[in-house]
Amino acid sequence: MKNFLSVHDVADINALVKKALAYKASPFSEKALGQNKRIGCLFLNPSMRTRLSTQIAAQNLGMEAIVFNIGSEGWALEFEDGAIMNGTTVEHVKDAAPIMGNYFDILAIRTFPSLKDREEDYSEKYIRQFVKYAGIPVVSLESATLHPLQSLTDVITIQEAIGNQQSAIGNAKPKIVLTWAPHVKPLPQCVANSFAQWINAWGEADFLITHPEGYDLAEEFTRGATITHNQDEALENADFIYVKNWSSYQQYGQILSTDQSWMLTSEKLKLTNNAKVMHCLPVRRNVELSDEILDGTNSIITKEASNRVWAAQAVLSEILQSI
Amino acid sequence: MKNFLSVHDVADINALVKKALAYKASPFSEKALGQNKRIGCLFLNPSMRTRLSTQIAAQNLGMEAIVFNIGSEGWALEFEDGAIMNGTTVEHVKDAAPIMGNYFDILAIRTFPSLKDREEDYSEKYIRQFVKYAGIPVVSLESATLHPLQSLTDVITIQEAIGNQQSAIGNAKPKIVLTWAPHVKPLPQCVANSFAQWINAWGEADFLITHPEGYDLAEEFTRGATITHNQDEALENADFIYVKNWSSYQQYGQILSTDQSWMLTSEKLKLTNNAKVMHCLPVRRNVELSDEILDGTNSIITKEASNRVWAAQAVLSEILQSI
Amino acid sequence: MKNFLSVHDVADINALVKKALAYKASPFSEKALGQNKRIGCLFLNPSMRTRLSTQIAAQNLGMEAIVFNIGSEGWALEFEDGAIMNGTTVEHVKDAAPIMGNYFDILAIRTFPSLKDREEDYSEKYIRQFVKYAGIPVVSLESATLHPLQSLTDVITIQEAIGNQQSAIGNAKPKIVLTWAPHVKPLPQCVANSFAQWINAWGEADFLITHPEGYDLAEEFTRGATITHNQDEALENADFIYVKNWSSYQQYGQILSTDQSWMLTSEKLKLTNNAKVMHCLPVRRNVELSDEILDGTNSIITKEASNRVWAAQAVLSEILQSI
Structure with missing residues (x-):
């Protein structure tokens, strides 16, 4: 390399x-x-x-x-x-x-x-x-x-989790959802771009991206993923949910939404296949992700950061x- | 540990x-x-x-x-x-x-x-x-x-000095005085609390604390020490003087006194048993401690910091x- | 040492x-x-x-x-x-x-x-x-x-370059010119003082210093060097040109000149013996030194910094x- x-x-x-x-x-x-x-x-x-x-x-x-x-x-x-x-x-x-x-x-x-x-x-x-x-x-x-070191870590962490819960996923590809979350500041698109790029290149997942309108990422990174504005639909049967805020790529660097309904909750987790929750950190608690998720058993965020x-x-x- | x-x-x-x-x-x-x-x-x-x-x-x-x-x-x-x-x-x-x-x-x-x-x-x-x-x-x-690493250092330094001047102290317990000193800023009580806690726990000293009214430290740390507002009395026959400013615990974080007469001087040292002078550093020269003390032979402050x-x-x- | x-x-x-x-x-x-x-x-x-x-x-x-x-x-x-x-x-x-x-x-x-x-x-x-x-x-x-570590580096770099181009200089002493250059901020005299002190002490060069009026360095450092306000004359047949800004020593710390004609250019290099150009870095491009010099083949500045x-x-x- x-x-x-x-x-x-x-x-x-x-x-x-x-x-x-x-x-x-x-x-x-x-x-x-x-x-x-x-x-x-x-x-x-x-x-x-x-x-x-x-x-x-x-x-x-x-x-x-x-x-x-x-x-x-x-x-x-x-x-x-x-x-x-x-x-x-x-x-x-x-x-x-x-x-x-x-x-x-x-x-x-x-x-x-x-x-x-x-x-x-x-x-x-x-x-x-x-x-x-x-x-x-x-x-x-x-x-x-x-942010390629983050994305490599993410794939490592997913791979580890799959190894640990093979029975849950079975032989099918895991369903991975990258979901936008609200934030108080305009953040780079780096982590989201990079995660999309890696999961697409990895090719071993059923990969969806969900975000409000106006938050489409650059196509060079997302190509290959399914994109939807309907978060609930996206979360259905998900095995991994990657939560991340980013500012708009189209209206570059702007915050177009602070809609708190996009924050992942335990209620929404019920839609999933008991999905593991990921985040690159630092995370704004109760803005991007609720305490209940971060402190709950579905979070593999500490493992992810340790990797x-x-x-x-x-x-x-x-x-x-x-x- | x-x-x-x-x-x-x-x-x-x-x-x-x-x-x-x-x-x-x-x-x-x-x-x-x-x-x-x-x-x-x-x-x-x-x-x-x-x-x-x-x-x-x-x-x-x-x-x-x-x-x-x-x-x-x-x-x-x-x-x-x-x-x-x-x-x-x-x-x-x-x-x-x-x-x-x-x-x-x-x-x-x-x-x-x-x-x-x-x-x-x-x-x-x-x-x-x-x-x-x-x-x-x-x-x-x-x-x-x-500030426990400081206090451990302080006990090490006292123990070393006692070893070096055993004849001066004899078989009696050394008399150690923690004295408040003036300062221009409100400082934490940490060093004073911790020193009191350690000297009390160590138990091998005759331990006094002296400070102006309103500067009593929390009892959980001072219990066991003699406390007096009369600095001269406290210094009498002292073997070690620990000089330190702290802000008020009762009127929390406030400066109640800037009385320069509390600054240790060579004149006051005469009251002592040729006491060794200690301070955790950094020290405000000619505010907390005079040049004559800091540059004199009674100071073991550099040794203390090195320990x-x-x-x-x-x-x-x-x-x-x-x- | x-x-x-x-x-x-x-x-x-x-x-x-x-x-x-x-x-x-x-x-x-x-x-x-x-x-x-x-x-x-x-x-x-x-x-x-x-x-x-x-x-x-x-x-x-x-x-x-x-x-x-x-x-x-x-x-x-x-x-x-x-x-x-x-x-x-x-x-x-x-x-x-x-x-x-x-x-x-x-x-x-x-x-x-x-x-x-x-x-x-x-x-x-x-x-x-x-x-x-x-x-x-x-x-x-x-x-x-x-700045003695810089000056030692400078002598090392000159010695290395002489070794590499002995034929060009022959057996004569190399001609080294320290030339003042414009800058937007008042800089210390350190690098110039030190370079002068070292080249004089080294004694193995024909050493000139050139600068506008009012920029004379302290004599304790320059003694032994030829000093001139005529940059073109100084550069003639030079083997090494050391470019550096400094603020005035006489009118201490002041900027007396921002005369851009003192900036070294390729045109001026023609006066020299294909001189190697040196600078301690950081350098303000196109203020102290032009891109053409810094990116050209006469610059040994990266080597100098690496040394x-x-x-x-x-x-x-x-x-x-x-x-």
Whole structure:
């Protein structure tokens, strides 16, 4: 694996999931692999799970991880080609990235979208410039439009749950529903885009997406899924429900609905096949998801977040083996 | 040891002090103990000594330490049960703590009091929720009402000094005085509460507390100590003077006095048995303590702060042995 | 080597350069040297290259590096002797530094000038107090007036380039020109002072400094160099051009010129002996240096920044051997 920016960088999803679960069973089995290798974790935005799990994954492989909060500990970066830098940005990515490329063996980066300029966000301008100028493998810790480490974790968690409840699902494909949920702030489409992209690429599920009108995700990610505005219909007989808010893609970055009836409740769970509930976290309790769901037995959200370590470890391992 | 939140978690204070002094003599003697173990150090508030000494202690034991400034690097946490999270908090401790519990083997947390709601602060709501939801040992790096790593350090430092000046004290118990000092800001009662709790539990001192009227600490911590508003009387023949400001417990969080006559001076030291002077740091020079004391030969404050490493190392060692 | 604050701490520049290049060829050759040794990296100001390269250098030598952003993660420091600390500073360097000295084996510090009080800045009050009170070796990560790790890197990079293009320069000394460049903010004189100090001490170059009127650097650093206000004349036949902005030393901290004709261009490069272009970074593109230069083949700026690791590693190695 050269970079890890989206599902397109993965040759075999199931093999990667298997590798991750092997690390979960035996975290330190390959501590020599990363000997004298170093990962730089660059944060242009806040992060908890991604920040911690990536450091832990690197350490499990014997790598050294150095974290750098580029905005607060360093300088504001410029990404415009040809910019006359007489404003607030202090350093151009063209100058910073090649140096990172010399300091580290792998570069991991978190960089959120502006949610103001769709074309710019969807060009993945920021992370693509790091790839272009760093000259070493780049791992997305969530970029403007995707969050592949989260999605890999999600597939791992679904696979684990299926293994544990095979009898419930039987030999059929599990039914997975991605449902929009309300939120108080305009959020990126990353997690939803990425989940759709991965579940479609994985191909081992009956996959539905449900959301209010105006919340259609970009077709490049959803193609292959059934899309409906009728949440109840979507939830029927679902085995997994992935709950997530996102702001509108069409009316870019806007909040079009705060309709609380879209919040998943225990009542709605009754429509499902005793579905497992997932969320990437952080979650706004009693806005996106009710306490009863989060604290109930159907939630596999803590497991999901804990699997972040093994997803990251599998990805870093693949990259280490290629350098 | 399961958690380290107060003196109540310690089975044998003297044994723990002895262990700390053994590490001081030989810091790397148990570097295999923490092999493949990981401590997460969560800071909801600033920290220097605690931050650095805990990382060092962990490394001395061969552990990996990961520091996370949760407010600035991650998300603001919610601690209210049942909250409808449509405000500024982004993640509930109920969701964050279990994940920390899966990522780490030990969780260390600093969380200051609000100084606004005494009942809430004294319920130790924040750190107790981490204990409740993390499911792994939790070490207090200073909580709303206590600072046990500081107090353990203080007992270690007193024990060391007694060893070094046995002749001066003789066979009698040392006289230890905790004296209030002025400050420009309302400070927590943590260090004073905790010092009182530990010295009382230790039981090997003649222990007095002196402060202006209105500054009585909670009785649960001071019970066993002699309390007086007459500083001069308290200082008479003292062997150790612990200087510390705290805001009022009764008129909760308020500054009732800025009386500079409470600042310890060389003149006042003459009342004592050439007492050693202690302070937890940071100290406001010439407000809490004069330059002449801080720069004089009676101060053992640097030693005290340096012993923070060995206190933390002894505690982490005890916990590692129990997991 | 006891401290690393300026070129005066270096017994033999060429030997240190040679050591750095040996580490570049074999980064992990002395990983046992720093075993159980610890460096504390204190940042009172932002940093990217220095922050990352120092951590990497320490790890390459087997040391543990602990980073501490003292202002944001800890407390604001007081540096005035005798201060009555009833304002915004929380801890005196006299109290903090000795503890750092006990926690670490080496202390590395970044502390910028105020650019308001020249006498204070040029007394190097901040870093000198750390040296005075810490009691362990101190490494400057850039202080009020100097940036020795940058300058060592610069000499390493020049030496490397000379090795690679010996035929071009022949047996003569290379001509090195330090040229002022415009900038939008008042910058410290550190990098320019330090570069001048090192090139003069190195003695193996024909060294010129060129800048607009009013931008003369302190003579203690420039003595030995030819100084001219005619940039074109200075650039003639130059082998290396070091581009850097600084604010005025005479009219302390002020911007006296924003004359864009001082920005190096490809046109000006024609005056030189196909000179290599250097800059310490971060650089304001198209203000200090044009895109055409930065993206062109004459720039050795990425190499220069990458050499920061080997400079730091050589310095830490020298210090480790002396403790």
